[in-house]
Amino acid sequence: MWTTEPSLNQKHLTCPFCGLACDDLSITPGDRGIESLDPKCDKAKQGFRLALQAVSRGPRSNGAPVSMEVALQQSVQLLKSARAPLFAGLATDVNGMRATLELADRCGGVLDHLNGDAMFRNIRVVQDNGWVACTLSEARNRADLILIIGTQCFDRFPRFVDRVLLPRESLFSPKAGRHLVMLGPWQNNRLPATLKDYAPITLHAHPSQWADVAGMLRARLGNRPVDSGRLGGQLAEGVEELARLLREAKYSVITWSAAELTFPHAELVIERWAALARDLNQTTRSSVLPLAGNQGDITSNQVCTWQTGYPLRTSLQYGYPVHDSRLFRYQDLIENNTADLLIWISSLDPEAKPPACDLPTIVFGHPGMELGQEVEVFLPVGVPGVDHTGHGYRSDTVCTLPLGQLIERGLPSAATLLRTLLDRLGD
Amino acid sequence: MLIKLSGGTVYDPANGIDGRVMDLFIRDQHLVEPPADNEPIDQHYPLEGKVVMAGAIDLHTHIGGGKVNIARTLLPEQQPAYSRPRAGRMRSGSGGIAPSTHATGYRYAEMGYTTCFEPALLPVNARQAHMEMADTPLLDTGGYALLGNDEFLLQLIAEGAEQQTINDYVAWTLRASQCIGVKVVNPGGISAFKFNQRALDVDDVHPHYPISPRDILRTLSRALHQLGVPHPLHVHASNLGVPGNYLSTLATMDAAEGLPIHLTHIQFHSYGTEGDRKFSSCAAQIAEAVNRQANISIDVGQIMFGQTVTVSGDTMRQYANHGHAHPRKWLCMDIECEAGCGVVPFRYRDRNFVNALQWAIGLELFLLVDDPWRVFLTTDHPNGAPFTSYPHLIRLLMDRSFRNDMLARIHPDAGASSHLASLDREYSLNEIAIMTRAAPARLLGMTDYGHLAPGAVADLVVYHREGNPEQMFERPMLVFKRGEVVAREGAICASVNGSTHVVRPEYDQGIETRLAEWFARYHSMSLRNFGISDDEMADGIGSPVVIHPCASTSHP
Amino acid sequence: MSPFVPQRLASMRPRQIAAITLHQGNRTLPAGELFDVTGSPGGRIVIQSDSELLDNIGMGMADGELMVEGQAGGYLGRGMSGGFLQVAGATGIFAGSAMSGGRILIEGNAGDLLGGAAAGERQGMRGGFLHVRGSAGDRAGDRQRRGIIVVEGNAGDYAASRMVAGTLIILGQAGHQCGLDMRRGSLILNSKPKSLPATFNVSGGHQLTFLTLLNQYLESHSAPWAFPGNSRIRRWVGDLACDGRGEILIQA
Amino acid sequence: MxxxxxxxxxxxxxAFGMSATRLIITAINERWARIAGETMTGFATSVIGCGVEGGIESILNEADTPDGRPGVSVLLFGMSGSVLGKQLEARAGQCVLTCPTTALFSGMTDGEPLPLGKNLRYFGDGYQISKQLGDQRYWRIPVMDGEFLCQEHTTRKPxxxxxxxxxxxxxxxxxxxxxxxxxxxxxxxxxxxxxxxxxxxxxxxxxxxxxxxxxxxxxxxxxxxxxxxxxxxxxxxxxxxxxxxxxxxxxxxxxxxxxxxxxxxxxxxxxxxxxxxxxxxxxxxxxxxxxxxxxxxx
CATH class of the missing domain: 3.30.70.520 (Alpha-Beta Plaits)
Known part of the structure; x- marks a missing residue:
């Protein structure tokens, strides 16, 4: 690992706790970890606080403390006898994922991320159709219309407003001329305080209506004869207004967080929004900006894609990669007894625990992770960007941010432990 | 470890050796002078009747960075066509047209390639590109940083900034992104597309900045020259794929004003508008211009028939071509006010007039450019074809009757409108060695690579001498990477990791003040996280840097 | 357990089929250890298997008859081009995907994406006859390009999603958002579905001559008629979110 | 004698060798099937002046037609396959497509394929619908009284x-x-x-x-x-x-x-x-x- 000076008093920390990967944070340490964080971000503060306050209880075997040596030996035994190991969670950094893939290749494992359901809502759209997309800086500097689908982006990506939607400065699209259109069940939700003064256009629509809204917009912009009135009075008027704004915008951006689209086959709805942006490019410019990257999902997916040729939900059981986003969902593999060993890697969030199940389990966990149900082996690992350096991908899949080390408390990285296991497994 | 290779027929054009039977010695990682008579030889390879060359160098192949991963994501149904099983410590992989990283490294090495360059490395995406290449075993790698559509540079040029300021920025970019060269793709055009402009010829004015592609080309080629960067500006010219674009290509050559310039995948830029279908070959005009101007080098970007995927920074042209996508899906991305990326799968058909003529145009260019030191063997992997088609391409160049057999199979009108049948030239082994080894090393300033003199890095290949060059180049007998045998008879037997090749011209660090302000105001990451340190390259990314010298800086 | 990918399974001897290597986790074992195979080559091959995890049965099948006594996993008859494949029980996802000819009869229920397009594929079922006596899951006929699917029971949501062309007949109750992003093709329903996208328009009541032909075709394949007699149907056109040249025919 | x-x-x-095809025209009742058949075979007395020779071969009842409606069977004869094809296209387009309630099918299965709906479909201006049933393809062409159903091919034989x-x-x-x-x-x-x-x-x-x-x-x-x-x-x-x-x-x-x-x-x-x-x-x-x-x- 390359090193950075472990220090909390850094001016520009990179935050690994959400897909925006903000790298302008500074911590004011206090008696109990963090006094304050600047700029303000509840999510980053919580992530750093939990990481810094965590007191590792060391390696455990079936709940009992054991030496690292014993824990590693047991892990090797479990891996050697496994016929169908499942590598899941995968909330780690680039090198953690590289080591995971090498181990999975060696053992014949299947790979899935704990955010797999959300992630594949987007990936399936790319696999089936492709899309026209942009990155955070493009949206920030160029978008004169941003359509935000859903109400939860602001909780999942707290600084989306000041970093992208309403930045202090923008190269080509000053704040004054920007249209923000917010589609979602806003009637039952409160707009984020940061947006109140700006008075964005809100379209009140339940998630079950989002497909129809997108379809209606595509039909209207394609001059096909549809009756927007079928959406209901207020929403119909809003859709007509939005169609006009989209047609007139120089560069529109459509954004969502796939984690919010929790209904089955939500990829069909996303496909419609992506198709709308694609259609718009016939006459103007438009892009999608899907928000993701939490729990390192983009990170592990990117590494898996270049190393296997496929995204996650890929199996290496047959000696070569086979991908199937529906058959290799980790929850299903556990439920239908297709896996016989769970290797759960989760180093960013103590609450991202392995699912309760009867499978023998090895956990490479956040040092603060407390399991309700004890597992065969628990190996505490460092938090990337806190305990060790690393790399994390941002939401837009292009930027890999270097993560620095803040403290030294002797916690190994997931990559280090996984590579140790690899060496011990032999050929 | 001292290795003796005896009796092989050596082709080492960098040292004027054209098929001489001689002994070579490798000590550890380098070629060395013959040892003293009494020194014991650890390994001896008798190579009588075999052909020995330096390891091959591909100076333009898309093997790293976001767009390849996007291609992999876009085409899950294409990937099973080539599955590579895990074998011992050798990793499994997949993908024929957008192979996984390990499969890429293994397959290249099996063909005798030991060094490859990613030609379109977005500085903001540099970490990913280097990570992917670090995971591409057996190859030394490097990248050309994309400039010329980044809003910072366009603004500098538009403001009339001093050349020195430009030079500082270019040098900083090379340093920050750990690159060996600079590439410009559709100068200004990717940016213009973001402003909804759909075409930008060499002398058109950008929709936002009062500058033209010519200004960008002149400024960047001058910067590289003045910085002493060995590799000249690597140019993907304006109007890729547009009939009649040979005029843009000639104008692009002209814009360098006599300074060195490399025009890449020039096959896609050599089109006229003659004939019933308003699509014709202008290979002769382009080759004539290249032959006349010694400052120009090219690589061809040969197409081969079959399924592939086009990956390019040129969103303007990729968007324009999306109607040709096969299968019908595609992706474009505007990236960080810096560049873009477009991925459009494509199937070239020999019975399609345009595709067939594209194939002929590429071969015409190979055969009409006289100096093998200035024309390079590429398919612009995977844009024209996957790199795995190189042995077939070499046969097309070396074997005229084979070439004519292939010509007879393509769309008859395309065959008839091409001069290919009348071109008798057959490349010699020495010329192949020039265009795939000696010349790329020289054009990149890699003094210890691409040749076999004592002191050179011991990347070398031993071939069986077959009647059929395709078989010969497909399955070399032995491939050495840094003195270690990594492939035998076309199969990998050991895996070593490569390094990243960079240049590092000096610059006034004052530019970073201005950049820091720009980043703080407009960018979504901070300047300090943009650049990659040598330690990060070696330990975090996994590919240590090898720094090649620049010429002593000349000032304007 | 997957994949079970023998080529031309129906033309093999039972002993050969039993010797096919299957993957179970990261190991392999002969098919005969997992289930019984009887029958004769050229005649009807019978596999006795009751695993819902045995995928790709009959993949690439081009002729002959194959009967599964029990249930089957995903991708049943994937890429099948001819012959007859019958399953006594239920099947998993993607039954008949990329099928271009032949006949599949599923006596039990089928999973999601019946005749649908697998990851990245631009087309689902491309021809042939796919008959489910039970119910189908969501997205039956996703990206279907040609051929006929009959579901005698109910169908889940998004039936005929992204349909390119072809015919999907649902005799039971169809779910929500039928025909979403349908470009062309026919979705034929015996009763009103739970919902349609707002971008479908009514084109009124019609008597369509081609339905008689369809009925005759179904009868010749031992499937029930789409509609009794020459009934009057209500026609919806869409999906106008995209091409809009598809139709949903509902018995009036 | x-x-x-x-x-x-x-x-x-x-007598001479000719090329012939059989078509089945159905309609809402026999009257309209017959009208279509007669119109299609009107001005079809001699190849010398009419291009083809044709006539109604028989009247078909419901049980004998593909769509279960009353119909007529029509034979058309041409001196060559290509002339027959051109005449068929013109007559099917002008005389059957235009005639209320009709549908048009092939009446033979053997011989060389002869385009029927394959060319007529373009009248649908992009709204035509193709339906494949077994190895037969049909076109549904929207017209003002509903749909004109037309088989893609008929056949011709000596x-x-x-x-x-x-x-x-x-x-x-x-x-x-x-x-x-x-x-x-x-x-x-x-x-x-x-x-x-x-x-x-x-x-x-x-x-x-x-x-x-x-x-x-x-x-x-x-x-x-x-x-x-x-x-x-x-x-x-x-x-x-x-x-x-x-x-x-x-x-x-x-x-x-x-x-x-x-x-x-x-x-x-x-x-x-x-x-x-x-x-x-x-x-x-x-x-x-x-x-x-x-x-x-x-």
């Missing part, structure tokens, strides 16, 4: 055109009555049509003319008013001659139809003024098929 007082001349009808016989009678009325009897009998037969008006032709022709522009001209040897002026084939008491021309999908069908027709004429016999049955030929050099009258009736 003399049957019922009618002389069967020892001669033969000379057939026989120009089977014929001449009825020589004492008066015009007697010749006509006899021919009507013959046509009624032939109409019940499968595989044949009689393309001329009402099945009967009065303008028997010979090859050539004194006028350079004409390929054929009146058969003066059988024109009663030219008796005395030209070398006639008619006896003094022959008042009129009418001809029945028969096209069929095979040689046997044509022969059987000729026999059936001649027998119907002979039933009337000399008592009804019928004198003689002859046939048209060109000396046996032009047509592949020779139907000897006496052999047919033996």
């Amino acid at each position: 003399i049957i019922n007082g009618v002389e069967i001349e020892d001669t033969f009808a000379e 057939a026989v055109g120009g089977g014929n016989f001449l009825v020589l009678a004492a008066t015009q009325a007697q010749a006509l009555t006899a021919c009507e009897q013959a046509i009624a009998a032939i109409a019940r037969l499968p595989g044949v049509i009689t393309p001329f008006p009402g099945g009967i032709v009065r303008s028997g022709s010979k090859v050539g003319s004194k006028y350079k522009a004409l390929m054929a001209s009146t058969n003066e040897a059988y024109c009663p008013t030219l008796r005395g002026l030209v070398r006639t084939q008619l006896s003094q008491d022959t008042g009129a001659v009418l001809e029945i021309v028969i096209n069929g999908i095979a040689e046997e069908e044509v022969g059987w139809a000729m026999r059936t027709g001649i027998q119907a004429v002979c039933e009337l016999g000399s008592a009804q003024g019928i004198q003689r049955i002859s046939a048209g030929n060109y000396g046996g050099k032009l047509g592949r098929y020779h139907f000897h009258l006496r052999k047919l009736l033996a």
